[in-house]
Amino acid sequence: MSRSFSIKTLILGTMLLPFVASAETLSDIVTTFVQFVGQFVMPLLFSIALAWFIWVVIDFIRNADSAEERKKGRRRILWGIIVLFVMVAYLGITSVFTTTFFGSDPILPQLWK
Numbered sequence: 001m002s003r004s005f006s007i008k009t010l011i012l013g014t015m016l017l018p019f020v021a022s023a024e025t026l027s028d029i030v031t032t033f034v035q036f037v038g039q040f041v042m043p044l045l046f047s048i049a050l051a052w053f054i055w056v057v058i059d060f061i062r063n064a065d066s067a068e069e070r071k072k073g074r075r076r077i078l079w080g081i082i083v084l085f086v087m088v089a090y091l092g093i094t095s096v097f098t099t100t101f102f103g104s105d106p107i108l109p110q111l112w113k
Contacts, residue, residue, distance in 0.1 A: 046087060053080035 060073030 042091075049080070049083055049087060053077075053084060056080055 056073065056076045060070070060077060063069035063073065
């Protein structure tokens with residue numbers, strides 16, 4: 001076993017220890033992880049994607065006189081719209097599955113309660 005592998009395993013085990021120690025079953029661990037992603041990671045990703053999209057639109061308007069920059073800006077705006085659509089579609093699909101199969105309220109990202 002290499003030294004770097006054992007160091008990485010030790011770090012990962014230390015990071016996961018609070019989850020394992022406070023959880024009684026694997027279901028609790030998965031629920032805690034899903035809630036963490038739904039409450040903290042998804043709002044952060046939405047915020048970053050929306051800020052990036054707004055920046056791309058502002059940059060497109062600012063560089064409207066250059067044909068090369070307009071072409072590049074259109075492509076970036078299209079990808080921004082696609083990314084935002086995929087993120088919203090992911091939330092919709094997971095909400096439908098959560099409600100249908102588990103009978104519980106979907107975890108929707110919120111910045112504050």
